[in-house]
Amino acid sequence: MSIHFKNVKWRNFLSTGNNWTTVPLDxxxxxxxxxxxxxxxxxxxxxxxxxxxxxAHRNIKKDQLINTINEKNMEVEVEFQVANHSxxxxxxxxxxxxxxxxxGKMINQSSNARDYQKYLEQSILKLNHKSFxxxxxxxxxxxxxxxxxxxxxxxxxxxxxxxxxxFSKMNAFLxxxxxxCETNSRxxxxx
Numbered sequence: 515m516s517i518h519f520k521n522v523k524w525r526n527f528l529s530t531g532n533n534w535t536t537v538p539l540d541x542x543x544x545x546x547x548x549x550x551x552x553x554x555x556x557x558x559x560x561x562x563x564x565x566x567x568x569x570a571h572r573n574i575k576k577d578q579l580i581n582t583i584n585e586k587n588m589e590v591e592v593e594f595q596v597a598n599h600s601x602x603x604x605x606x607x608x609x610x611x612x613x614x615x616x617x618g619k620m621i622n623q624s625s626n627a628r629d630y631q632k633y634l635e636q637s638i639l640k641l642n643h644k645s646f647x648x649x650x651x652x653x654x655x656x657x658x659x660x661x662x663x664x665x666x667x668x669x670x671x672x673x674x675x676x677x678x679x680x681f682s683k684m685n686a687f688l689x690x691x692x693x694x695c696e697t698n699s700r701x702x703x704x705x
Contacts, residue, residue: 517639519545520593520600524561526581527588528574530554565592565603567643568612568631580607596638603634614638645671 523536537558539545547555556572560579563571570579580588589606602615614621614634623630635642641649648663648671663671672678 516596517641518595519562520595522558522562522565522590522592524557524565524590525587526584527561527564527579527590528557528581530557531581532584532587561590562592563643563646565590565605566634566639567646568605568627569643571647576607601638642670 519539521536521538521540523534524530525532525534527535535554537547547558549555560570560572560574563569564576564579569576580586586608587606588608589604589611591605592603594601600617602613604611604613604615606612612627612630613623614630616638621633625633644667661668
């Protein structure tokens with residue numbers, strides 16, 4: 515299953531003003547973003563990352579993402595498709611906003627923001643912020659070569675890439691649930 519990004523748009527984000535800036539990402543099969551220093555390439559990545567994960571691509575605190583002139587109404591929208599479903603994630607600061615829309619209907623927000631984010635990452639994107647950096651965005655400023663990542667982060671990237679998180683869950687279950695019997699062997703029954 516893959517993610518097909520349609521567009522990302524933002525306003526009052528970093529140095530951009532109250533007018534929406536929209537970057538279409540579905541005009542061609544692949545999109546290459548190039549430009550001079552200061553032209554907004556990193557701002558676009560920060561907006562995309564903030565929209566999906568609630569944090570910028572670069573190491574910028576959330577309150578520093580708001581345009582310092584307007585100081586309010588910072589908003590980012592990311593539209594993408596997974597399988598046959600269209601999604602839109604809307605996230606903002608001052609006022610705080612976090613909405614996930616699937617096929618034009620907002621997904622229930624009855625849980626807290628952390629659980630809502632977890633649902634987005636695990637059930638829709640099947641990708642966490644670290645894997646997003648390693649797999650989707652290949653910018654040289656924050657990219658860490660795969661073999662230089664700590665072992666746990668390498669495992670997370672591979673599990674996200676291959677969609678096999680179940681093996682880590684099974685391992686944790688084994689460690690926490692199974693008691694050695696008298697012969698020091700372990701038996702696991704999964705029903």
